[in-house]
Amino acid sequence: MTATWAWLVLLFPLLGSLTIGLTFKALPDRTAGLIGVAAIVAAFVCGVLALIGLQGEPSESRHVASSLWEYANVGGLKIDLGIYVDPLSIFMVLVVTGVSSLIHIYSYSYMKSDQGYHRFFSYLNFFVFSMLVLVLAGNFVMLIVGWALVGFASYALISYWYRRNTATKAGMKAFVINVIGDIGLYIAAILIFKNLGSVDYGTVFEKAPEVFSTNQWEIVAICLCLLVGAFAKSAQMPFHTWLADAMEGPTPVSSLIHAATMVTAGVYLIARCHTLFELAPTAADVAAFVGLATLLIAGTIALAVTDLKRIIAYSTMSQIGYMFVGVGIGAYSAGMFHLMTHAFFKALLFMAAGSIISAMANMQDIDKMKGFRKAMPFTAATLIIGALALSGFPGMSGWFSKDEIIDFAHFRRGMYDWMWVGMLIGALMTAIYSFRIIFRILPGPACEEAQYLIDKGHVIHGEPKNPATNEVEDTEVGYPGEEHHIAEQAGGMKFAMAILAFLSIVAGVLQIPGVDEVVTKFLEPTFENSVFAHMHPSTGEAWLGLTEGGLISIAGIAIAWLLYIKRPDLPGKFRQRFSAIHTLCVNKWYGDELVDFLVTNPVKAVGRFCNRVFERFAIDGATAGVAGLTRSAGAAVRDIQSGMLRGYALLMLFGILAIAVYFLIRSL
Amino acid sequence: MDIEWYIVLSALLFTVGFIGVLVRRNPVVVLLCLELMLSAGALSLLAFSRMLGNQDGQVFVLIVLVVAACEVVVGLGLVVAMYRRRLPLDVDEMKELKG
Amino acid sequence: MLSSIIWTPLLFGLIGLLVPKRFAAWVAVFGAVITLGLSIGVLAGFDPDGGMQFVTDVNWIPGLGVDYSLGIDGVSIFLVLLTTVAWIPAICFSAIRGTERPALYYLMLLAGETSTLGAFLAQDLLLFVLFFDLMIVPFYFLFGIWGRDRGGEGDPEGSPGNGLVTVQSATLKMIVFTLIGSLLMLVGAIAAAVISADGGTITFSIQTIVARGLPGGSQNWIFWFFAAAFLVKMPAFPLHGWMPDAYRAAPLPALAVFSAVLSKVGAYGFLRVVLPMMPDASDLFQTTILVLAVGSIIYGSAMAFTKTDLRLVLGFSSVAQLGFITAGIFAFNSSGAEGAVLQMVNHGLVVVPAFLIVAMIAERTGSEELGPMGGLAKKAPVFAAIFLIVTMATLAIPASANFIGEFYILNGLFQVDAAWAIIASSGVALAAFYALRMYQLTMHNPLPDGADSRELSLRDALVLIPMVAIVVVLAFCPQLIVHSSEQAVDSSVAVVREVAK
């Protein structure tokens, strides 16, 4: 029964996507939106039913594998169209469908005036379907399928406003980097098949400990390849550059895909393959360290950039860094818990940001925003709640989830203490940049747009411009129309944000150390064979960690207050004082340039070389050379054919002589 | 007289005829040189005929003479035809066809 | 049965000469559909474990030991189906638009189908060579008569910087290149028969030659004679010199089937002839061929993302794809070879709509250049969606059957040496880049002046959608192909595996 519900979880979004996509001419926009919302809600309901079914099983057999048909089977490499349901996948299903439902509801209102409404919902439903394939996959090939399909959906949605050059470029970048990640997974899957003879989760996780010894090179290679996929999808260094550009997509997309769900797939992957990573601790450490590096670097960038959505995007990278550290060091349930809470508050932050951006007529620069507290009180409130949760303010959901990871690092001691320190610094930065947004946007005298909203009661109708380039764009297809939608005025948006705000505040109660620890217990069947399953800090240590985290968060908020409210001149001074560091951060640590230098430019150079040099000289040259040789031989023959009779006779004489000499030599 | 001498003589005549074809430009003279080459062949045939004591070669030579005569007739016919067309009688001028 | 499959297209082509001009197209469509029906009939009666089936064997030139011998097995059946399927959209596309000298056009197109089917079905080595050579003839005329010159610099029609291409030089280059291989193959085929007969009666039956075996020394040079033919036909790097010009000059419907099906004959030849007949040489030259195959992948991809002419993007992507296929075959294991067979079918199915879409794009923008294009999706969501599916299948996105093919190929290669698989896999990333670039630069971005974004006409949609539907259906169950061809493919590579041990 559980399997059936799980299949239905997959079915509804797919059906929704197809229905909306195929009926784009027949159905009115609203109906399409409703179908989209309904499909996801239905998936959520089925997910809950699957959860109930699963919880009905005894703890040791809480996993179900189910296969529809044999997808392909050659040379022992058997691939089923199969799913694998266990607490981890159900957890992900619930997070994904839950958050998706809310974001669909939000989009229903937010995208109202967009002319590609059908397309948007079709893509969005397809994304949810793909994401569910990813989390429910029963073997590595299906995982790859889901993995790549979310990549595709992400691409489609980033390039949703496809007439913007910046959007299509960003989509391309995201897609190609994700494909590189996919290749990591291909190779991992092939290696797994080669060593274990199967790609099915069940068999692989069962046989891996028997086949591999700890840190055997094969298993390390497998895990590193898996990590390539994980890093690419989760925007971890050095594959992180696409995420900031992905903000070209509509805000609900950023909220759903590039904050709440898809980008956390890497975390899910490591958790899913924890058996393998525990056999390859080196690879797990790599994951953790990359997560740490990303969280610190992304934090510094978030402090410097001024594009509202990009700040949140870097914050996302940073938070995923935390999750990577979490699953890298063995704090699986903490990592997954942070994944969930982050989904709530980050989705909320994006929604609020979207609301503000709408009010700003698509302007995204926080330097130009001011005084929205009065103009948009509801949005302001949700923004504050999101920021508090993000910075780990005591009592908020983020406080419980983030500090659990930080604490676990400290608990593991050794070199992990350095991670602990790093993560604390990161936490401080998180608090600062979170409240940088709040303090720059909300208080103070209203800016022009905010004032307009206060005065006229509706948002300003700006020229449709590309926020990245400020070019005027045509709105005929695929752009939000002149009407903009803000949370204050749209029920759907308000509803979704309210629920998320609520969850951002209270989700922490699921995992109060020493009290309930619902998430840990729920996920226990998945991680029961893990070496870290029964290693966790004592309740006291946990609370100590929470206290530290809370203090740092408060300190960070205070610093932000100091910088942006009390002494607003200070940031400028810092900027001048440490201009090198500022430049570095504003330029995102030159990540794009580095990738360009190391990968893109060489590849393009190879292409140019092939095209302009090799093809021209070697291929065409060789062809022309042979042709020319033949032609000149022909010219020689024709030259000899001078028309001169006596020349012909001479050549004959030559021939006779040659043959005579040949035969004379033969007769010797 | 050894037969070799006759053969060598015929080879020499053949060579002289060939040289004539190579160096002369008047088609009439070229035809004469062809006669030389054919008569060289005839001479060697006769020499071998004598060597073998076999008269087949002699009959062959008779045929050769006929052939030579026929070639001359057609060749001279062509020369006359060209002359009538006021074409230059110079084998080096016959270069319309080339390449 | 198989004979009727082969000759039906030609028959209808000839009928087309007799009927009034305006019906010629529909006679051709009818003929192609009947051929498809026949091939489906064969599929229905096909037994996946039955080895060679529907065998026809008639003395053709007894004086030379050449038989008219046909048969079908798990490898050929899907290629035959691919052929019969692929021709229909090409013909329909032309029928909708109309061509000059229609009777001749369809005769040539259908003669092309006949010869391609012949190559796939021939079980006599010489018959295979004959059909292999014959294939190029109708396409020579198709490209030559209905193709067009492409201008050089400054010509709005042409590709700036891509130089001037005349139909004559392009077709000549094509046919000379292909025949270089074919003629050497003819020598090789005869040598194979003669040497294997070893003084006995000469026969060209592939099975007999395989059974008789060839001495190792002869295998080595005969191998290269065959390989030359197949590699040029594909085309593989660095023997693709004919491809850019020919592709640029060709009429698109003919190019679609050419690229989709004819290129596969080369790969098929490796599987059908080279591996079983010359196992020692295949084993000996495995590395060399793999270098060429991987070279094709990299080079084809690199060219595909630098070229701006849509045809060339597709053409070089075919080079890369055929590289994958060759690599899979030369992995000598069932995973690689099976992936290759699957990929042959997939690539064929994808390329036909791709080229037809290029034609439709050209109708809308008046150019086949990526530079000045874009935004066509604006009023053509269905068109864009179909192209998107095709693009995704081209770049072998997981969930497409192309992915399964590539995955199996990579898996097969990995078992030879991990390095091959890793280098080859870079082709996957590059494919994403060039395919997406092609899609974006046509469908996305602002619509330039002069371009006309309009939706597919219903008839065009009817041409494209069945192909796309097949691609989608295969995405769900590649096992259909994999299962039926497994036995045949495995028997081909097993010979080499035996030797390699």
Place this chain on the structure above:
Amino acid sequence: MEEVAFFIGAIGALGAAAAVVALKNPFYSVLALVIHLVFLAGIFLLLMAQFLAASLIVVYAGAVMVLYVFVAAYVGGIEEPKWDASPELRVIGPIMAVALFVAISIAVLGSGLAALGTPGPDDIPAGFGTPEAIGHLMMEDFLIAFEAASLLLLVAAVAAIVLAGRRRGDKGSGTEQRKVLVKADEQANAQVAGNGEGA
């Protein structure tokens, strides 16, 4: 005695042949060829080919050469620079021709055929080279060759008429002299044909 005769004949024939090539005036070349043929006929006699020697003189040096003389006179000489501008022909040609001579000589002198070094067998059949013997051979063993040769003459005659004959298109364009000449070479053709068949 035979040696002396041979050398006289050889030197005469060669000298006349060289003269054919070397003389500037085609008229003289023709005459040189006649002389050559006479010497050659002498050598034929040494080789016991009486009939052939006779026919060479009668048919060849007589009839055919007359034809030459007529044509040479008809078309006249052309100005031919002695050593013209294409040295490859003037120099390489003779060199290679001489090389060919050397090659043939080596082939003959180096041959293992013992009979070459002898003056030929003495026990030759009676009547060797006489018209009677040749006639028998012609009518018995070589009948076909003989008949074919006669047809060849017929065809050659037709060819000459076609090429050099007067035709309707030429009406009025020829001078009196040319008409005569055309008639003359037709006659010559007929004569040659007649000779061939008569023999």
Place this chain on the structure above:
Amino acid sequence: MSFDAPTMDYAGLSPIIALTTGLVVLVLAAVFDRIKRFGPALALLAYAVTAGCLIWQWDADVDLVSGALRLDGLAVVLSLLAVVSAAVAVLLAIGDPSETQAGRSDWLALLTGSLLGMVILTQATSMLTFFVGLELLSIPLYALCGTNLRRRESLESGLKYLIVGSVGSATLLYGLAMIYGASGATGFQEIADGLQAGDGMLTDSLTLVGVGMVAVGLAFKISIAPFHQWTPDVYQGAPTPVTAFMAVATKAAGFAIFIRFFLVALGPLVDQWDVMLAALAALSIVVGNVGALAQTSLKRMLGYSGVAQAGYMLAGIVTATQAGVDALVFYLAAYVAMNVAAFAVVVIRERQSGFSDDISTLRGLGREKPLLAWPLTIAMLALAGLPPTAGFIGKLYLIQALVDDDWTWLAVMIAIGTMISLGYYLRVVAALWMSPAEGDEAVPADGTPSDAAAAAAGIDTASLPPQIAGAQADPFADPQADRRWYLLAPAIIAMAAALFFGIIPQPLVDFAQHAGDALSVWIS
């Protein structure tokens, strides 16, 4: 001295007798203007009777007239090919300027004389018949080449052909003399016996140099490089019907005697001469193919192509096996069909386009006159060896014979030559189908050729009778040429044959093997 008349097997001699009768009748007809008009019909009748006699004697295997001739499969098959091409030449010559100027019957008599030479040559088994047959073949041809008296090229080609041809004949004669000396015999079988009987004569310098000189003489006739140089010039200059006849029939007869002399008389020496012939074949393939590449005159191109094709065919002799001879004869038969189709179209096009055989005059023909374009197209594809034509099967046959006898390198040469050949054959196809007609550049078919055009075509207007020179329409131009059955029929029948024997080659294989079987006594 008693007279021993040779036995005359009149049945065996019937083809020669029929042809001789035809020749005499044609010569006589030349005298009577009334009969003259029926010259072509008379000639065709004679050829038909000859062909009938040949077919009647299909299974003959007899020595004729004291071993001078031998009528066997080889002779019958190759004579038939020669007769067929002569018949085609007669048809193509109807209305041709050369035929008209030469007085129809005379022209046909020359043609018949040459054909008679060929028939004798295919049957010759003695040096004398060999030599006289060859001359009977050649001398009328020299004249025929010059029969288009108005054209300078025609006369030039005739004289050129005659001079170099006589050099070739003289060389051949010299070689024959040496072989006669070495073997002491003139009959082919006796030569073989004599050489084998003689002490060391098989490798003697006298023999071998003789063989070499005979090879040169024969190579000259069948246009083997480096003795090919007359070919392009003469093909181009000669009247096209003559060229057509020369291209095919000469090769048939030349190869017949080549096969018979080398495989029968010089059979014991095969190890001595095979490499030389292989080298000549390879050289011809290269020279012929590269030489043809940039030609603009179609006839000239076909001349070079003939050199290359001769190289292919010579490869069949190199093997000295029955399979090789079969392959050669098969190829020759296919070659007849291909060339006839090509030349017939050239003749038609010439008459329509003011006697230019430039490839550019073919432009756009595929669109305007597919009935003309197709035979030429198929001919080109067949010459290039593409399926489904007899040319492909012919190459296949040759390559098989070569590979079977370990001459793989020569087979590869054939393959390489074929590749090069595509470069020019397909240029013709491209001109036919792939380029628009040059409306203003081509000489209008029915218009008046200007003096400039006439000069370009080599017509020296000054020396022409007034009614021919300038001002007036070319009396031989025939804008309706593409509707003349006697021109179109050869083209279409030859095309059909080239296609038919490409698809169902077995009958032609049997035909060829009939020729090869005749030599089964001498070769394996």
